Amino acid sequence: MTDTAHRPAAAGPPRLEMQGIAKRYGGVRAIRHADITVRPGTVHALVGENGAGKSTLIKILSGAEQADEGTIAIDGSPVSIGATTDAIALGVQTVYQEPQLFPELTVAENFFVGREITRGPAIDWRAQAPRMLELLDTVGLDRGLASQPLGSLSIAKQQQVSIAKALLEQASILILDEPSAILTDAEIEVLFGVVRRLAADGVSIIYISHRLDELFRIADEVTIMRDGETVSSQPIGELTVREIAERMVGGAISEGHHEDREHGEPVLELESLSLDGAFEDVTLTLRAGEVVGLYGLVGSGAAEVGEVVYGMRRATSGRLRAVGDDRHPASPSAAKRRGIRMVPANRASQGSFSFQPIAFNITVGSLGLLGKAPGWVSPRAERRISDDLIRRLAVKTPSGRQPIGAMSGGNAQKVVLARQIVEQPKLLVLAEPTQGVDVGAKEEIHRIVADLAERGTAVLVITTDLAEVQRIADRILVFRAGRVARELPPTASQASLLAAAAGAIDDEPTPMPGTTEEAA
Template sequence: MTDTAQRTDPAPAPGPAPRLEMRDLSKRYGGVRAIRHADLTVQPGTVHALVGENGAGKSTLIKILSGAEHPDTGTISIDGTPVSIASTTDAIALGVQTVYQEPQLFPELTVAENFFVGREITRGPTIDWRAQAPRMLELLDTVGLDRSLASQPLGALSIAKQQQVSIAKALLEQASVLILDEPSAILTDAEIEVLFGVVRRLAADGVSIIYISHRLDELFRIADEVTIMRDGETVSSQPIGELTVREIAERMVGGAIAEGVHEAGEHGEQVLELEHLTLEGAFSDVSFSVRAGEVVGLYGLVGSGAAEVGEVVYGMRRATSGRMRAAGDDRHPATPAEAKRRGIRMVPANRTSQGSFSFQPIAFNITIGSLGLLGRFGWVSPKAERRIADDLIRRLAVKTPSGRQPIGAMSGGNAQKVVLARQIVEQPRLLVLAEPTQGVDVGAKEEIHRIIADLAERGAAVLVITTDLAEVQRIADRVLVFRSGRIAHEFPPTASQASLLAAAAGAEEHVEAPRLDTEEESR
């Protein structure tokens, strides 16, 4: 080597490839673009949180990764190799597994049978249980389950333990990317700690975890990085330690205060009053009231307990303790039929299975709950049925050529209006609405909001239970934010979306508006 020769240091060795890279993904359903230019990068052996409001695009992104949907554009790589995921079978073969909030298993089978269903080790025509046992027991140890549970029916286990079985089954398939979809939503605090222990052990063993949750505070206890989505796009992706709960909430909602906030009107007598109401395992010590002409919103994330409050008010469940006075009666409605007799009506969140008769005509679906208005002595007057149905079709602007059209052939928004119409054939004193605009388009949502406002103006007390931030601000006079089975805060509708989300996610120290403790303050 001469004096003038220059020494060149070797280039640093490249680091390991990301376990998962999803780049520039887009997916359209008809005229609706679910995601656009979405990205997600997950490193080996890390817990990566994926957050966003309902409709932000998280579910579509995960469906694409798990092979349930196909992207219109974009690329996916695993361990640096481009892959095509055309089916769930492809995803499993590539080491991608999804564990959903409610275990997708067979409750009537034993834990051992659930482990190997569809992948049994056989000897001739029979299952070789002896050959299966070592791997099964190893996985039970991995997820912290007692080995004695192997012979127990899955349905006899708690939801938390069923979830651990689901995770163990995913590991049996050699999962290197494990998607946990709202895993803590229906767990107790003690069960969440067990779950976190399992997640940490898996990450330490090199498994990459995609952790989807609305509970923002818990992410700081388990996640290494966080990707935030809004309106189908990736807003940011970075180490979670660089952010606060407040900053995540603001990025999820864009930091804006919703427009078109509902203006409170005059309210009449108290129609619903709850005092220290408790339903064991769902909510506890819940106290609030709703007056005639008032719209009160219960806003909470999945598993917050808000939905179960509505079910108790309507007589679908029986409270464990506490007092409820509804529609002038101090007794808890024992059944929905009793609630109806007292002028209480409810529109359920699942209109397909609980709210409609899909093969029956619109007119039938509207009037079936009010047969006493249609005739006498058990005879139904077709003329009366048409008159009542046609009146509500016009009033609610249901788009249909005829009341004889089956409700199952209608769009989601129009079907929801028909379900709502049934509950207002006779003006209710108290109307409970669970996710009233879930799955409907923007135009139908506006019309349903108008209907709710009209019902309140006519004197009904309205209780709206929703996970839609913009909705609860737009239509409610007061917003009660639920978290972990309790009312965390009470807000006026002018509170920012970020404040409502922060309260629901457990970041009370970041909440802007103080709690309203008296009826006068709330008005």
């Protein structure tokens, strides 16, 4: 069931039909046979695992790539899309997860950059104003923001500017690529309001997301892809989240369970740790072989705890003891020397070298293993180490020589993780480890985390994903407003976890099963 009032089928031809689409890159078939039909004024979800072919399909529609086979029709007429300019002329616009705009320019300047209305050599701001204000109203932005630098706005508002700019180009087909991945719950509601208004005005929206549950709140229909092929396409109300997930991976999704593991000596101890403006009075103990989850909404302070542990920030007060050392790590390099590793949330800018091959990305943090002399890298050692981790982490790639920038999100995330476990870490900090990856890659990454814990690594997982923290953590610390609001077992209900994170319950801690407080 869904809480979305599904729009009735519109009369006339579909807004978009892509039939028999196929695309090959060298020896790799990115798409074998894909079909999608989108009706006017509807929200059509497109889902699939990373590597299923949905990104390639969208690139073909937007003109960034050309299909080897297949046909495209818009409003019943066959079209040829050989470049992005062709797609724009046909009313196809794409808004990406991270806004592709200019942060140093104002909102108004971003709207019209490249399409300015001029009077002689000068921009005619007065002529541009009515259309700009109309678009701000359409996407629910305050008109006063027009003169503000784009970079001063929240990511959610920047995304709304991106949508408004797409509408300036007279978009009739709007592609939203992972629009909610980096938004708070409140910001997602604003996004959904904009999407519903656009659909009501007749715009056809292709909505790509790995958050399957949210699709039932916004989408009318869903197309599911697997291994480069369309698996099914139907009204979303005919399916459940589990059915979609199982069609994406081609099999049953396990419920997951927490195996009892032996926990060793403390690896990380925080006592009344504080960082001004971020968090305060955080106390926790993490043992070898244990997975502790820090769960909270965006801005809760949980993310900054991980940054302090890894030496990216310096705590203002409190005690931090990591891997037997009472000194706060002065830098990430100092943390690494203790056997601490971190996978950052923003893998694109902080976690990978996009133009370098997979093998380089895996081994670059462990150059001491690649040669006997400083500055000397043995290609054989690099290949041996990277091939072993590619196999161990089930990275889907024809070769370790492939650039990481050409990989799907889930596989790129596994490569970033691989670099941090070349040498078995004593303490691993994972920030949003499966953000933006599909359900299959999530399962694999969760398996890797469990394997690391079995080998004795202490794992600190920082996530805003409720299902994830329940799935992989031995215990959960819920953050709210810079403090630990509650400590709960992974068996706690999602309602309890969310209530604690949102402040809907009191601050009294809930004792974990078997703790001294409960026994007392």
